[in-house]
Amino acid sequence: GQQVMQIPQYQHVQEGEDFTTYCNSSTTLSNIQWYKQRPGGHPVFLIQLVKSGEVKKQKRLTFQFGEAKKNSSLHITATQTTDVGTYFCAGPGMKTSYDKVIFGPGTSLSVIP
């Protein structure tokens, strides 16, 4: 079945350093979504990428969708303590676009002040 993998599983960075998490799918994705979950909170939708090679930016966050639409990355420039949390990528289910999303295992980010 379809699998979504993320690396690294954990990342500890000094405040001000950059951070990148990578997401890889075993199959081509029609789109990919990124979510952030703060400790004790619920997943919050960040962005959706649809086009091959697409790059989107949200302030210090840069999201990329690979040319083959099988991988994606999230890069945070100059991390802040407010960036702490787990970042999940998610791809759509295999059948239709409104099926369940397949979450990756997430990358847990810790920022040391």
Add this chain to the structure above:
Amino acid sequence: AAGVIQSPRHLIKEKRETATLKCYPIPRHDTVYWYQQGPGQDPQFLISFYEKMQSDKGSIPDRFSAQQFSDYHSELNMSSLELGDSALYFCASSLDPWAEASTDTQYFGPGTRLTVL
């Protein structure tokens, strides 16, 4: 803007009891998803509904059932609760996939924390 509403936010039950979790999607959203998230784990898909019909089924135990009502709210019914059912249960909603706006983006509710003693 209105968000997904879940109730209750916290629930404590004994083993073998039953529990009902409720989810009220964002207005105009007609697709509802249920997820279970154990401690330190990623969300696991349980079941989804589109236009009041079950659209997909994941790792939902036979002891659980769910339905979507005419006003699009959904309820997750859990019976014969076990200790392992203790988890955060998230509901998410999304738009009709054939609508013009971004389709399968899912918006999550705050979750219901279920503790089974």
